[in-house]
Amino acid sequence: MAETDIKAPPLREYPCIPMLVPGAMAGVKPYVANEKVQEEIGFPGKLVDDWHERALAKMGELLGKYRSLKVFMDACVHCGACADKCQYFLGSGDPKNMPVARQDLMRSVYRRHFTLAGKLFPSLVGARELTREVLDEWYSYYHQCSECRRCSVFCPYGIDTAEVTMAAREILDSVGYGQKYSNEIIAKVHKIGNNLGLPGPALENTLEGLEEDIKEDTGIDVRYPLDVKGAEVLLVTPSADFFAEPHIESLIGYGKVFHAAGISWTLSTKASEAGNFGMFIGNYEQLRKIALRVREAALDLGVKRIVVGECGHAWRVAYAFWNTLTGIGAGAGLAKSDPFAIQLQSQLDHRYRQPMHICEFTWDLIQKGAISFDREANDHRVVTFHDSCNVARASRMGDSPGGQFEIPRAIIRACANHYVEMAPGTTHEQTFCCGGGGGLLTDDLLDLRIKGALPRMEALREVADEQGVNFMATICAICKAQFTKVLPYYGFNMSMVGGVHQLVSTAIKLGDK
Numbered sequence: 001m002a003e004t005d006i007k008a009p010p011l012r013e014y015p016c017i018p019m020l021v022p023g024a025m026a027g028v029k030p031y032v033a034n035e036k037v038q039e040e041i042g043f044p045g046k047l048v049d050d051w052h053e054r055a056l057a058k059m060g061e062l063l064g065k066y067r068s069l070k071v072f073m074d075a076c077v078h079c080g081a082c083a084d085k086c087q088y089f090l091g092s093g094d095p096k097n098m099p100v101a102r103q104d105l106m107r108s109v110y111r112r113h114f115t116l117a118g119k120l121f122p123s124l125v126g127a128r129e130l131t132r133e134v135l136d137e138w139y140s141y142y143h144q145c146s147e148c149r150r151c152s153v154f155c156p157y158g159i160d161t162a163e164v165t166m167a168a169r170e171i172l173d174s175v176g177y178g179q180k181y182s183n184e185i186i187a188k189v190h191k192i193g194n195n196l197g198l199p200g201p202a203l204e205n206t207l208e209g210l211e212e213d214i215k216e217d218t219g220i221d222v223r224y225p226l227d228v229k230g231a232e233v234l235l236v237t238p239s240a241d242f243f244a245e246p247h248i249e250s251l252i253g254y255g256k257v258f259h260a261a262g263i264s265w266t267l268s269t270k271a272s273e274a275g276n277f278g279m280f281i282g283n284y285e286q287l288r289k290i291a292l293r294v295r296e297a298a299l300d301l302g303v304k305r306i307v308v309g310e311c312g313h314a315w316r317v318a319y320a321f322w323n324t325l326t327g328i329g330a331g332a333g334l335a336k337s338d339p340f341a342i343q344l345q346s347q348l349d350h351r352y353r354q355p356m357h358i359c360e361f362t363w364d365l366i367q368k369g370a371i372s373f374d375r376e377a378n379d380h381r382v383v384t385f386h387d388s389c390n391v392a393r394a395s396r397m398g399d400s401p402g403g404q405f406e407i408p409r410a411i412i413r414a415c416a417n418h419y420v421e422m423a424p425g426t427t428h429e430q431t432f433c434c435g436g437g438g439g440l441l442t443d444d445l446l447d448l449r450i451k452g453a454l455p456r457m458e459a460l461r462e463v464a465d466e467q468g469v470n471f472m473a474t475i476c477a478i479c480k481a482q483f484t485k486v487l488p489y490y491g492f493n494m495s496m497v498g499g500v501h502q503l504v505s506t507a508i509k510l511g512d513k
């Protein structure tokens with residue numbers, strides 16, 4: 001379907017449970033990865049002949065390795081509390097996009113092959129054989145889940161559909177049925193260093209161009225250093241920040257913060273990507289290999305601190321997994337056994353949290369009075385904040401519970417006079433995914449992305465109409481790219497989305513350090 005033929009569903013008053021439209025999204029699926037890409041990252045090039053045996057063997061391996069997956073397969077009582085909580089169900093009405101139904105795609109196969117009742121009386125316990133049709137259904141509906149974890153907030157047993165989706169994608173990859181978009185990006189990171197495939201010289205050019213633009217705008221020499229050995233801080237940020245709009249406005253903001261506070265910093269060509277699509281495909285080896293680039297860069301450059309830019313899933317990986325993947329982080333899980341982790345731990349400055357989110361970094365400087373703002377510079381904006389799912393439900397920030405909600409809002413309030421919250425039930429822990437997370441930010445899934453954005457668009461429409469909101473801030477590169485694309489389908493201007501550090505950039509007072 002051509003992009004111009006895709007129509008957004010009509011906005012409704014929130015909350016609204018849609019009419020069921022069975023099969024509405026049955027034909028929706030992303031492009032399958034080609035042989036070259038699959039093999040480059042260590043998976044079979046195409047669907048293997050013995051896919052049935054291999055898929056079940058992989059499933060057995062994952063059930064043994066991840067206790068949570070086995071609990072999730074067994075514990076669901078079909079209470080229905082999660083049924084109307086997924087943005088893809090709310091936007092499409094397809095009952096298979098209810099989280100419980102999405103889990104059941106795998107649970108039915110689990111029952112057939114891994115439970116006694118399912119082996120003896122399959123039809124009595126809803127057990128299904130893993131047929132080619134079922135495998136195709138997995139490919140379709142496990143790529144209609146952004147792994148946002150919203151459903152798990154409402155499940156009385158804490159069942160996390162995101163983990164089920166990750167397991168399904170890992171099984172699909174293991175039999176040669178991988179997704180083009182995510183796997184191409186992973187291959188690009190291994191080869192070039194970032195999701196966008198920007199080589200070192202292109203990064204250098206971009207950063208030089210930024211320095212010239214800022215000098216022209218402000219008269220001040222704000223630096224965007226690359227690969228500087230001995231810098232205090234290594235900033236690891238999504239590669240979209242180097243290139244895409246509005247992402248680059250936040251990169252400009254980070255540089256101004258470092259400049260105003262007088263702290264030396266550097267970006268790195270080796271660690272020119274904070275994102276880690278290894279998590280989206282549920283594959284530990286890819287997750288670790290990508291994360292290790294950051295450790296290598298930190299060791300090469302001899303930095304004392306590692307700060308992560310505005311990217312939701314990158315912060316989840318850094319906050320929750322870097323510890324055991326790389327030895328960066330609280331408790332430094334690997335530090336006792338891995339010589340590189342030991343070396344890094346002796347190098348990093350333990351007076352600071354490691355890793356640190358750029359919002360924690362900026363908020364700390366605000367509280368210390370090291371940076372200040374001309375808030376009136378943002379007076380043309382009435383700002384609201386979209387909590388990004390991976391930050392909201394899979395990480396924290398700062399020293400207090402809920403810091404991941406409060407710190408970005410505190411920064412916005414420090415640099416803008418007009419701030420408005422969207423409706424309760426659509427923010428904080430219960431925020432909706434933007435619709436493009438979890439490896440779905442590809443144009444072959446545009447129809448799904450537009451439908452998945454519906455609940456957020458409804459909440460935004462309310463504050464735009466009633467309170468004049470004209471800027472939605474967020475701290476995720478995927479949210480920024482997704483909203484830029486889908487806002488016009490809902491009658492909004494694409495430029496009304498931007499980063500928290502875009503607001504910082506507009507209002508920060510630049511000293512002459």
Ligand code: SF4
Nearest residue numbers: 086145146148149151
């Ligand atoms: S997209 Fe989010 S709410 Fe929907 S099933 Fe997946 S994890 Fe649950």
Ligand code: SF4
Nearest residue numbers: 076077079080082155
């Ligand atoms: S809320 Fe939990 S127990 Fe209830 S149907 Fe959903 S996954 Fe199953």
